[in-house]
Amino acid sequence: MDLELTERQRAFRAGARSWLAAHVPAAPLPSLETAGGFTAHRAWERTLAAGRWSAVTWPEEYGGRGASLVEWLLFEEEYYAAGAPGRVSQNGISLLAPTLFAHGTAAQRARILPPMARGEVIWAQAWSEPESGSDLASLRSTARRTAGGWLLSGQKTWSSRAAFADRAFGLFRGHREEGAPPHRGLTYLMFPLRAPGVTVRPIGRLDGKPAFAELFLDEVFVPDEDVIGEPGQGWRVAMSTAGDERGLTLRSPGRFTASARRLVALWRERAGNSGPGGACGAGDRGASAADGLRDRVADAVIGARAYELFAYARASRPEAGSAAGAATGAESSLNKVFWSELDIALHETALDLLGPVGELADDATDAAGGGGWADGYTFALAGPIYAGTNEIQRDLIAERLLGLPRERR
Amino acid sequence: MEFLLDRAQGEFGRTVDRMLGGAHTAQVVRAWARGDHGPGRTLWERLGGIGVTALAVPETHEGVGPLPVELAVASVESGRHAVPGPLAETAAVAVLLAALAGGDAAQVDPAARHWLPRIASGRTLVTLAAADGGPYALDADAADAVFTVEGAGGEELWLAPGHGRVQPSIDPARRLARPLPGGELLARGPAVAEAAGRAADWAAFVTAAQSLGTGLALLERTVAYVKGRRQFGRAVGSFQAVKHRLADVLIGLEFARPLLYGAAVALASAGPGARAEVAAAKVAAGEAGYAAARAALQLHGAIGYTDESDLSLWIRRAGALRSAWGTPSVCRARVLAG
Ligand SMILES: Cc1cc2nc3c(=O)[nH]c(=O)nc-3n(C[C@H](O)[C@H](O)[C@H](O)COP(=O)(O)OP(=O)(O)OC[C@H]3O[C@@H](n4cnc5c(N)ncnc54)[C@H](O)[C@@H]3O)c2cc1C
Numbered sequence: 001m002d003l004e005l006t007e008r009q010r011a012f013r014a015g016a017r018s019w020l021a022a023h024v025p026a027a028p029l030p031s032l033e034t035a036g037g038f039t040a041h042r043a044w045e046r047t048l049a050a051g052r053w054s055a056v057t058w059p060e061e062y063g064g065r066g067a068s069l070v071e072w073l074l075f076e077e078e079y080y081a082a083g084a085p086g087r088v089s090q091n092g093i094s095l096l097a098p099t100l101f102a103h104g105t106a107a108q109r110a111r112i113l114p115p116m117a118r119g120e121v122i123w124a125q126a127w128s129e130p131e132s133g134s135d136l137a138s139l140r141s142t143a144r145r146t147a148g149g150w151l152l153s154g155q156k157t158w159s160s161r162a163a164f165a166d167r168a169f170g171l172f173r174g175h176r177e178e179g180a181p182p183h184r185g186l187t188y189l190m191f192p193l194r195a196p197g198v199t200v201r202p203i204g205r206l207d208g209k210p211a212f213a214e215l216f217l218d219e220v221f222v223p224d225e226d227v228i229g230e231p232g233q234g235w236r237v238a239m240s241t242a243g244d245e246r247g248l249t250l251r252s253p254g255r256f257t258a259s260a261r262r263l264v265a266l267w268r269e270r271a272g273n274s275g276p277g278g279a280c281g282a283g284d285r286g287a288s289a290a291d292g293l294r295d296r297v298a299d300a301v302i303g304a305r306a307y308e309l310f311a312y313a314r315a316s317r318p319e320a321g322s323a324a325g326a327a328t329g330a331e332s333s334l335n336k337v338f339w340s341e342l343d344i345a346l347h348e349t350a351l352d353l354l355g356p357v358g359e360l361a362d363d364a365t366d367a368a369g370g371g372g373w374a375d376g377y378t379f380a381l382a383g384p385i386y387a388g389t390n391e392i393q394r395d396l397i398a399e400r401l402l403g404l405p406r407e408r409r
Numbered sequence: 410m411e412f413l414l415d416r417a418q419g420e421f422g423r424t425v426d427r428m429l430g431g432a433h434t435a436q437v438v439r440a441w442a443r444g445d446h447g448p449g450r451t452l453w454e455r456l457g458g459i460g461v462t463a464l465a466v467p468e469t470h471e472g473v474g475p476l477p478v479e480l481a482v483a484s485v486e487s488g489r490h491a492v493p494g495p496l497a498e499t500a501a502v503a504v505l506l507a508a509l510a511g512g513d514a515a516q517v518d519p520a521a522r523h524w525l526p527r528i529a530s531g532r533t534l535v536t537l538a539a540a541d542g543g544p545y546a547l548d549a550d551a552a553d554a555v556f557t558v559e560g561a562g563g564e565e566l567w568l569a570p571g572h573g574r575v576q577p578s579i580d581p582a583r584r585l586a587r588p589l590p591g592g593e594l595l596a597r598g599p600a601v602a603e604a605a606g607r608a609a610d611w612a613a614f615v616t617a618a619q620s621l622g623t624g625l626a627l628l629e630r631t632v633a634y635v636k637g638r639r640q641f642g643r644a645v646g647s648f649q650a651v652k653h654r655l656a657d658v659l660i661g662l663e664f665a666r667p668l669l670y671g672a673a674v675a676l677a678s679a680g681p682g683a684r685a686e687v688a689a690a691k692v693a694a695g696e697a698g699y700a701a702a703r704a705a706l707q708l709h710g711a712i713g714y715t716d717e718s719d720l721s722l723w724i725r726r727a728g729a730l731r732s733a734w735g736t737p738s739v740c741r742a743r744v745l746a747g
Contacts, residue, residue: 298741302689309667312412398652402632405647
């Protein structure tokens with residue numbers, strides 16, 4: 001057991017670091033959840049792709065570097081440490097691409113992956129429906145057979161970035177046999193967002209950003225080549241996407257270790273905690289409010305480190321591949337709950353340290369403002385809801401990992 | 410990078426588990442709590458026989474160590490099986506004596522030569538009182554030698570002449586006593602303080618591993634219980650409030666585990682970051698083990714609150730280990746200092 005990087009891993013990391021140092025924009029880009037920010041982030045994806053850093057775990061033929069999972073973790077660590085922009089292409093790269101590697105055809109990969117890597121086609125995930133959230137299998141949107149393809153109808157909602165994205169992937173119901181369980185007969189399809197029959201209606205989010213959307217589909221034509229896996233077998237394909245979504249790929253440890261470092265810096269600055277000495281031995285003095293905050297800062301550091309080491313342990317497993325990578329079934333539920341709660345705790349602690357200026361949004365013009373914590377906080381609040389709510393994840397952990405009886409649903 | 414137990418380490422863990430599984434440890438702990446150390450000492454000799462007590466003792470003194478990863482593996486198992494005795498203190502004494510014997514404090518050499526092979530064999534029990542662990546020596550009444558770190562700045566290492574009356578702990582199987590003053594001065598100087606600091610890290614590390622093991626045992630037992638216990642016509646384990654609480658226990662334990670092994674790797678390289686890594690593992694494992702105990706108690710209902718149920722052995726242990734060798738608060742401060 002060791003945490004020593006190999007020669008090759010060190011070289012990979014150094015390569016990423018120097019490239020990022022030369023290319024990361026000096027000023028932060030506007031939020032990718034806005035129209036202007038979306039365009040700026042597309043350009044950044046192009047830059048990343050030109051350096052072959054946009055999808056490092058993919059095989060070289062699709063624009064990747066064939067990087068291992070450990071290398072990917074190192075890249076992500078460097079990426080967030082460098083303060084690089086959020087990834088507007090995340091749905092495509094971390095959800096759809098692994099699904100295509102596992103269930104797609106060679107032709108689909110060749111057609112879809114390179115433009116995805118270059119940010120030319122940005123993907124949205126169209127799973128949720130107004131009546132189907134946690135109970136995804138109850139979805140009602142339909143795919144009807146037509147010559148050479150399918151006609152999609154229905155309504156999808158809560159689709160991140162769909163207001164500005166190009167294409168989407170989602171599940172649709174074919175005919176359902178009487179008495180068959182609801183997850184039978186679903187088909188996994190990719191469809192255009194700017195085509196006849198599609199209406200995209202933006203939905204304002206809690207943080208006021210306009211990229212969220214609901215989608216109305218009215219007989220939207222999709223050719224056969226845009227079905228992933230077998231028609232009718234969509235549920236199985238979707239569960240592999242869901243594993244990726246909750247697994248490591250959606251939220252690598254890099255962003256949390258970077259946030260934890262910033263939090264410690266903030267704590268030192270705010271609480272005048274320049275040196276180690278005074279902080280020790282609090283147990284003897286009795287606790288003060290400052291100790292309470294200090295403990296929460298420490299817990300955030302511990303949580304980020306735990307997540308990082310958990311990721312390394314998982315990436316060290318013999319069966320951990322590269323591209324499709326980090327999905328490990330029910331275990332991904334452990335991940336999801338852990339990082340989403342860690343993210344909130346990190347940001348809440350930062351806001352408490354900031355005191356009254358903590359509530360200033362990131363675009364407040366007051367220079368004494370929050371230093372980029374407020375928007376992160378508002379976004380962190382969504383973590384326990386998206387990618388399968390934490391209540392559902394806890395059910396999965398209890399039933400699949402602990403073997404507790406299933407609830408009657 | 411290869412952050413996984415290798416085959417031999419995994420096999421070692423299973424060996425310790427099998428051995429302890431057949432050792433009726435619940436009876437051993439209960440006897441130990443009454444001050445009857447016979448069965449416990451026999452168990453320690455058997456642990457010595459498969460190398461567990463030699464893991465922190467260097468090869469130059471008839472040990473096999475220092476092997477922190479293997480020590481973590483064995484300590485997790487000892488926690489799972491509620492093995493009584495000064496496991497953390499034994500590791501700490503080994504590290505302390507070995508560090509001093511190898512360094513400038515030449516006068517320790519005879520003591521190291523005398524004690525380290527005996528510790529490694531499992532036939533001799535030692536314990537330690539040092540500032541980081543508080544004023545008491547664990548299981549001093551069972552030990553053949555009580556070491557103390559004393560003096561201004563913790564620069565003196567003594568072999569105590571005996572110990573005071575045993576003070577009850579919240580875990581009756583942890584028998585705490587103050588060492589008597591005086592005895593034999595083994596070493597003095599800044600090297601003692603430094604070695605004692607390192608020893609305390611090892612003690613905290615082993616304590617963290619025991620906490621993790623204690624929590625795993627509590628979770629295993631509780632999962633089995635709630636699957637079988639029926640109320641309102643169904644297994645209580647099918648109720649969501651119960652399931653979610655146990656899911657959280659598993660999350661806590663599974664994220665403490667990598668921290669424990671991260672600390673092991675840091676101790677192996679003895680770098681400056683080791684103290685903070687150990688402290689992080691101690692917080693996470695201590696809190697996870699304690700949360701497991703709270704959940705186990707709650708979900709067993711009144712049975713969990715009885716002394717008769719063996720569950721009580723683990724529940725009380727989890728609470729005591731949480732504060733031994735560094736309370737959560739002290740360890741959190743260390744994480745930020747590191
Ligand atoms: C920021 C954000 C981004 C999102 N992006 C996307 C996207 O890009 N694409 C997409 O398809 N969807 C997206 N979603 C939607 C998300 O996947 C759903 O919100 C989620 O699956 C929950 O569904 P729901 O909102 O309908 O809640 P419901 O399923 O109605 O649940 C409401 C509450 O009841 C609880 N609950 C439900 N069932 C159970 C149960 N059996 N046991 C216990 N509690 C239960 C839930 O945990 C939740 O707390 C996004 C959501 C957010 C907040």
